Amino acid sequence: xxxxxxxxxxxxxxxxxxxxxxxxxxxxxxxxxxxxxxxxxxxxxxxxxxxxxxxxxxxxxxxxxxxxxxxxxxxxxxxxxxxxxxxxxxxxxxxxxxxxxxxxxxxxxxxxxxxxxxxxxxxxxxxxxxxxxxxxxxxxxxxxxxxxxxxxxxxxxxxxxxxxxxxxxxxxxxxxxxxxxxxxxxxxxxxxxxxxxxxxxxxxxxxxxxxxxxxxxxxxxxxxxxxxxxxxxxxxxxxxxxxxxxxxxxxxxxxxxxxxxxxxxxxxxxxxxxxxxxxxxxxxxxxxxxxxxxxxxxxxxxxxxxxxxxxxxxxxxxxxxxxxxxxxxxxxxxxxx
Amino acid sequence: xxxxxxxxxxxxxxxxxxxxxxxxxxxxxxxxxxxxxxxxxxxxxxxxxxxxxxxxxxxxxxxxxxxxxxxxxxxxxxxxxxxxxxxxxxxxxxxxxxxxxxxxxxxxxxxxxxxxxxxxxxxxxxxxxxxxxxxxxxxxxxxxxxxxxxxxxxxxxxxxxxxxxxxxxxxxxxxxxxxxxxxxxxxxxxxxxxxxxxxxxxxxxxxxxxxxxxxxxxxxxxxxxxxxxxxxxxxxxxxxxxxxxxxxxxxxxxxxxxxxxxxxxxxxxxxxxxxxxxxxxxxxxxxxxxxxxxxxxxxxxxxxxxxxxxxxxxxxxxxxxxxxxxxxxxxxxxxxx
DNA sequence: CCTTTCTTTGAAAACGTTTCCATATAAATG
DNA sequence: CATTTATATGGAAACGTTTTCAAAGAAAGG
Numbered sequence: 001x002x003x004x005x006x007x008x009x010x011x012x013x014x015x016x017x018x019x020x021x022x023x024x025x026x027x028x029x030x031x032x033x034x035x036x037x038x039x040x041x042x043x044x045x046x047x048x049x050x051x052x053x054x055x056x057x058x059x060x061x062x063x064x065x066x067x068x069x070x071x072x073x074x075x076x077x078x079x080x081x082x083x084x085x086x087x088x089x090x091x092x093x094x095x096x097x098x099x100x101x102x103x104x105x106x107x108x109x110x111x112x113x114x115x116x117x118x119x120x121x122x123x124x125x126x127x128x129x130x131x132x133x134x135x136x137x138x139x140x141x142x143x144x145x146x147x148x149x150x151x152x153x154x155x156x157x158x159x160x161x162x163x164x165x166x167x168x169x170x171x172x173x174x175x176x177x178x179x180x181x182x183x184x185x186x187x188x189x190x191x192x193x194x195x196x197x198x199x200x201x202x203x204x205x206x207x208x209x210x211x212x213x214x215x216x217x218x219x220x221x222x223x224x225x226x227x228x229x230x231x232x233x234x235x236x237x238x239x240x241x242x243x244x245x246x247x248x249x250x251x252x253x254x255x256x257x258x259x260x261x262x263x264x265x266x267x268x269x270x271x272x273x274x275x276x277x278x279x280x281x282x283x284x285x286x287x288x289x290x291x292x293x294x295x296x297x298x299x300x301x302x303x304x305x306x307x308x309x310x311x312x313x314x315x316x317x318x319x320x321x322x323x324x325x326x327x328x329x330x331x332x333x334x335x336x337x
Numbered sequence: 338x339x340x341x342x343x344x345x346x347x348x349x350x351x352x353x354x355x356x357x358x359x360x361x362x363x364x365x366x367x368x369x370x371x372x373x374x375x376x377x378x379x380x381x382x383x384x385x386x387x388x389x390x391x392x393x394x395x396x397x398x399x400x401x402x403x404x405x406x407x408x409x410x411x412x413x414x415x416x417x418x419x420x421x422x423x424x425x426x427x428x429x430x431x432x433x434x435x436x437x438x439x440x441x442x443x444x445x446x447x448x449x450x451x452x453x454x455x456x457x458x459x460x461x462x463x464x465x466x467x468x469x470x471x472x473x474x475x476x477x478x479x480x481x482x483x484x485x486x487x488x489x490x491x492x493x494x495x496x497x498x499x500x501x502x503x504x505x506x507x508x509x510x511x512x513x514x515x516x517x518x519x520x521x522x523x524x525x526x527x528x529x530x531x532x533x534x535x536x537x538x539x540x541x542x543x544x545x546x547x548x549x550x551x552x553x554x555x556x557x558x559x560x561x562x563x564x565x566x567x568x569x570x571x572x573x574x575x576x577x578x579x580x581x582x583x584x585x586x587x588x589x590x591x592x593x594x595x596x597x598x599x600x601x602x603x604x605x606x607x608x609x610x611x612x613x614x615x616x617x618x619x620x621x622x623x624x625x626x627x628x629x630x631x632x633x634x635x636x637x638x639x640x641x642x643x644x645x646x647x648x649x650x651x652x653x654x655x656x657x658x659x660x661x662x663x664x665x666x667x668x669x670x671x672x673x674x
Numbered sequence: 675c676c677t678t679t680c681t682t683t684g685a686a687a688a689c690g691t692t693t694c695c696a697t698a699t700a701a702a703t704g
Numbered sequence: 705c706a707t708t709t710a711t712a713t714g715g716a717a718a719c720g721t722t723t724t725c726a727a728a729g730a731a732a733g734g
Contacts, residue, residue: 392720
């Protein structure tokens with residue numbers, strides 16, 4: 001493997017000059033630049049990444065932590081982030097935490113070992129106090145997940161409001177006994193959604209049915225099980241809020257196969273506007289998030305922090321959702337008429 | 338940031354001894370080991386990754402190239418690969434090529450710049466001759482995509498056979514005018530599938546309808562468009578083979594909304610057994626791939642190559658599929674009766 | 675008791691860059 | 705023309721590890 005030294009010798013110049021060419025720095029005459037480029041080509045020279053990183057103390061790489069890449073929401077998020085980052089010459093590495101505290105910290109460790117310059121966290125399973133010390137090693141930006149009183153930039157949607165509106169919509173359709181299906185971990189985001197759900201109930205004078213709150217309902221399969229439970233144990237339930245289109249799809253699927261009519265017997269709303277939600281029959285009412293906008297902003301904010309580390313106080317960017325009403329919740333107008 | 342030198346000083350020992358502790362090497366007395374561990378803890382010392390990589394010439398990282406992570410097939414593949422790799426202490430970096438020749442080469446460059454020790458390619462858009470030279474810089478393993486007469490290990494399914502069986506199944510259901518919808522790039526894998534499709538037609542004495550071959554049909558949206566085209570231009574088509582569950586879902590969706598009966602008016606088979614295919618109404622007949630097995634084997638093979646670079650001649654592992662017959666293609670038995 | 679082998683330690687070289695500093699020449703300024 | 709200033713180049717230090725080599729003491733073998 002050819003080194004910079006070999007190139008320098010072949011071109012009859014010094015390492016320093018070669019380095020200047022590699023890094024597009026000024027103060028190299030065109031003639032020598034050409035000589036060096038040719039030498040590099042001749043030797044098939046490629047700069048050694050570890051050596052550059054060691055010396056320059058930069059990796060031009062950022063880590064994005066997410067629960068699991070197979071969740072399309074995060075898949076799309078990372079897709080956009082990567083595109084944006086590469087425009088700035090940054091590489092992205094995908095870190096799946098699987099909602100494990102240990103893995104989350106393992107990946108934050110990348111910051112300490114200087115494998116990445118900065119980190120984006122799209123979920124947060126550890127206590128903030130545990131995460132905060134890593135800030136010493138480099139900037140962290142929160143995207144999607146958020147947390148009050150935290151000295152890092154945040155880019156996210158107002159999940160409380162989204163849940164509030166979804167729930168109001170269910171109530172407007174005539175639902176009076178609502179179930180609440182939530183994901184696995186008690187993140188801040190999950191609590192916000194629950195708060196929005198409760199507020200809507202309260203405003204309309206409906207009861208919050210404690211027993212009809214189910215936890216750890218994440219995948220399609222969980223949604224199917226949840227429906228069976230509703231059918232057997234809570235037959236009075238006539239509307240379901242869930243923070244996941246997969247779960248909503250599982251409910252619609254199982255309900256249809258059990259002879260229940262969606263939405264008349266049970267109205268369902270999901271979250272994230274995944275392709276799945278549109279394709280189901282009936283199509284699932286859902287909440288669309290401005291994924292690309294959030295991803296782009298996140299990367300911009302992080303890179304600004306990297307470039308001017310003396311950045312201003314961390315800002316917060318809140319985006320708004322869009323409720324997409326579809327047939328899984330919109331009761332036939334014949335009833336209203 | 339504390340360095341190994343700081344630790345050595347605090348413990349009153351040499352860098353070498355500290356390094357031995359870091360790397361779990363023998364020849365350190367327990368007492369000194371404890372002293373060093375304590376010093377490391379006290380200083381919050383973490384070894385610098387770039388320095389280790391530079392000196393040891395290993396990164397313990399492998400790159401996995403794939404078209405797009407938002408495709409669930411690749412999402413699941415990477416999920417399994419990551420799990421397996423981490424068991425061996427290897428990190429995985431996800432490289433989305435978006436079917437671009439340039440990006441594919443850019444990522445192969447990671448091998449040259451020594452950012453990764455080895456590469457898994459799950460798709461291949463460049464000519465093999467272009468890729469081959471990168472083998473000098475490290476091992477490459479092909480998973481999913483394959484290619485005859487290539488000096489690298491291959492782990493994949495027999496796509497020709499899978500397409501052959503799917504097509505036979507369509508014919509068995511009474512279809513006589515089959516359309517063939519294929520993905521974007523003319524990979525070897527795509528050609529194998531087409532060959533299987535043609536063989537089935539030939540065996541059963543059915544014509545291969547050149548005009549009913551559509552290319553660049555990849556996403557749900559493409560499937561919907563494809564259906565419209567079939568409806569308007571090729572109303573005689575009564576069966577569709579497609580190498581993607583998304584496309585199949587798009588067809589089922591659009592057909593249902595246009596009043597066509599699936600499978601009676603049009604039978605459809607997809608590929609990959611994505612959740613989507615089960616949830617559609619009607620559920621989509623599809624081909625299941627042994628994703629986990631292939632992923633695990635791929636990582637094992639690659640790591641073996643990394644450990645004993647004087648490995649034996651590259652082996653080839655071929656896995657078999659499973660055709661999952663569902664309602665999108667299984668004509669009502671009332672017809673058969 | 676002498677020789678060999680094993681264990682324990684550290685000094686110094688090496689990995690391949692970038693960066694700092696010094697120097698030399700060319701161009702600009704007064 | 706003397707003095708700055710800008711341009712062009714190279715030598716050597718630095719980044720933080722691992723690895724090689726040498727050396728010294730302890731244990732084992734005869």
